[in-house]
Amino acid sequence: MSHFSIFSLARNALTGHKNWEKMWRxxxxxxxxxxxxxxxxxxxxxxxxxxxxxxxxxxxxxxxxxxxxxxxxxxxxxTVRSNFLREDSVPFHELSIDLYHQLSKDLNYNLMVSKRGMITFIQSSAVNRIAMQMANTMHIYGAEYRMLSLPEIKQRVPIFSPSENMRLPILGGVYQPRASMVRxxxxxxxxxxxxxxxxxxxxxxxxxxxxxxxxxxxxxxxxxxxxxxxxxxxxxxxxxxxxxxxxxxxxxPIVTQPLQAWVSEPIKPVLNEIVVIRSYYGTYLMQSDKGEIVIGQGCDPYASYAQRGTFSIIEDATNAMLEVFPSFSRLKLLRHWAGMLDMPFxxxxxxxxxxxxxxxxxxxxxxxxxxxxxxxxxxxxxxxxxxxxxxxxxxxxxxxxxxxxxxxxxxxxxx
Amino acid sequence: MLLIPCPWCGQRNEDEFMCGGESARVRPDDPASTTDAQWSDYLYNSTNHKGVVREWWWHVNGCTKWFVIDRDTVTHAIQPASEEIS
Missing domain, CATH: 3.50.50.60 (FAD/NAD(P)-binding domain)
Structure with missing residues (x-):
């Protein structure tokens, strides 16, 4: 295996990129x-x-x-994150973040780790309670998870402009700085x-x-x-x-369920953090490095091996996003996919x-x-x-x- | 979007229903003589078959009837099945 470096890049650029080795046999x-x-x-x-x-x-x-x-x-x-509730989950996911952050070097292969942070909006006292419980568990294992006030959210996410008529108004947020995106x-x-x-x-x-x-x-x-x-x-x-x-x-003890995501056309950078709206449904969005807005929600509620999902999830999550980011209503959706989760009980x-x-x-x-x-x-x-x-x-x-x-x-x- | 054949209301949008899982699951008759492994199998394990599965659906946002359909988990083709409870 040849080592990737600035020198191997220069050498191959000078020879017209014709001599790159196969990466595996x-x-x-x-x-x-x-x-x-x-x-x-x-x-x-x-x-x-x-x-x-x-x-x-x-x-x-x-x-x-x-x-x-x-x-x-x-x-x-x-998305890579460790904001979980149980003491068996947090250290396991923390190990994953640790490894992801050093793997590019260990593998001599750029995983394009982008340390964006994740903000979960708090829209009810129940979610607030769970967020605080999560924060406590996470702090035991050294994972940072902290509350954000509305002005702090506005400062981090300037495009944040929730509708005044939201059924569940946004009261604040909770923030994991180490959450990342990885290629x-x-x-x-x-x-x-x-x-x-x-x-x-x-x-x-x-x-x-x-x-x-x-x-x-x-x-x-x-x-x-x-x-x-x-x-x-x-x-x-x-x-x-x-x-x-x-x-x-x-x-x-598993059921195979589709988990959908869909992606807009690429736009200029407007959103740094990964944002979770209505955390009880797990509606989230982020902007990829290419500039697309990536949107998703929880998995479809029945078993399927079809690698496609039901439209009501797309409609529901997109509506939820537009309540908080009305300007995204102009975006055109380009692609959609569903992965199949083997969801344990x-x-x-x-x-x-x-x-x-x-x-x-x-x-x-x-x-x-x-x-x-x-x-x-x-x-x-x-x-x-x-x-x-x-x-x-x-x-x-x-x-x-x-x-x-x-x-x-x-x-x-x-x- | 699935159209689910409710035996009372006819074809309705899947959003009105909840899936109740595989219908083949049978509660062990005699709990006292059931081993942990058998309980665990009944409670948690599923066939999770790739293909036609007979499963419970509940018209929760409609007539509230429970009934059984045969659904293909690859093509999503649906056939009504005969078993039902009211």
Whole structure:
């Protein structure tokens, strides 16, 4: 792997950009691996990267049915934050922010981290109470989360001009300065390049059709490129968790639901922070580095694998945005997409062993993109050592049997 | 936007309904002899099938009837199913 730097850029510019190396190989699958990861998105590629980097396990394959980062890694809104309610959630998401902020350097790959900060508007005393509870939990783990008065919001967001007739007037806000935006494709590509250079085989267009088991333990995966033997198999798929787990004879406590986002034409910079309106529905907007206004809300309220969503969410969230930013009514919408969330019953991620020995699952839950590096690091720990990382001890499947759920109010869910 | 066939009101906009999840879920008959794993499976796990799923819907902002439809979770095609309770 050649090192990216100002000198490599200059050298390649002078030679007409004809000599850039491929960022990763495209090898044929070997007959056998120590670990096979199913899913070549941020989580799967990241897990392979950390298996090699932290645990020295390099006889690893990542199998991906489509192209790298073509699932939910390409269908999110690039936001990274840690404003959560529970003591199991906050340190996990904090680790993710920490890793994101140093990964560009570690991977020698620019993830275009943009430290914008996030303001959540407070529009009722109930939301105020939850915000203060969140702030207290977060302060315990060293995460900054502070209240903003209306004049402070106006100062930070000059375009903020809420209608006087709002049904729930904005009373103030709560602010997480470390919330960031990260270039989503770069996360997949950076991890892929880092993993490949450490010897991991990344195999695209390789769809898993079965998981072979013998006396309760996994022995490998059936794919459209033949059987691949494996001592351990990690599942890091987005939106198809139940489908793949079913191949191993397992049922998971998840429902697959679409999470939509839509994007305006690009305009000049008007909005620095990520803004959350009506936090109980999770309506949010931000301006991307390209200048588009990105808008989204909680997930659709029923199961779907369709990668598209219901129009009422778009109408509802856009109306909510226009109450606070009336000038955006002139914007034209350009694109729309839906990612598919594997939404666990309590909204929190599942990083766990299963009843099948050697088969591990990483179900991202509501916030797959924001947790990518933390989930990848802790999932690699679980696969390598067959025991949970300390941060994810309470995020396993056992919580659905012992009743210790990690119920999150701060997830992108209408529940 | 889905049009949901309510057996009482006919085809109505999905915004009037709430989805009640898979209808195949059956509460264990004898709680005393049910293991934690069986309870957990009943309470939390779902088939989450990719394809046609039989599920409960509730016409909450209409006639308040509960009924069952077959819905394809990939194409969103809907067929009414026969089971219902009032």
């Amino acid at each position: 495209s090898p044929d699958p070997k007959k056998e691996y120590d670990v096979v990861i199913i899913g070549g998105g941020g989580h799967g590629l990241g897990a392979a990267y950390y298996l090699a980097k932290d645990h020295g396990i390099t006889n690893v394959a990542v199998v991906e049915k489509g192209w790298l980062g073509g699932g939910n890694t390409g269908r999110n809104t690039m 989503h494709d770069a996360v997949a590509w950076g991890f892929a390049r880092g993993a490949d250079s450490r010897g991991v085989d990344i195999i695209q267009n390789c769809e898993v059709s079965g998981i072979r088991r013998e006396s309760g333990a996994v022995t490998g995966v059936e794919t459209n490129r033949g059987f691949i033997k494996a001592k351990k198999v990690g599942m890091a798929v987005a939106g198809h968790g139940s489908v793949v787990a079913n191949m191993a004879g397992l049922r998971l 309590d909204g929190s991620p599942i990083i766990s062993k299963t009843d099948v020995d050697g088969f591990y699952v990483d179900v991202a839950g509501s916030g797959g993109f924001k947790t990518t590096p933390a989930a990848a690091k802790t999932f690699a720990h679980l696969i390598a050592r067959n025991e949970s990382h300390p941060l994810t001890e309470n995020l396993g499947l056992s919580r659905f049997q012992n009743g210790r759920l990690v119920q999150e109010g701060g997830v992108s869910a209408n529940r």
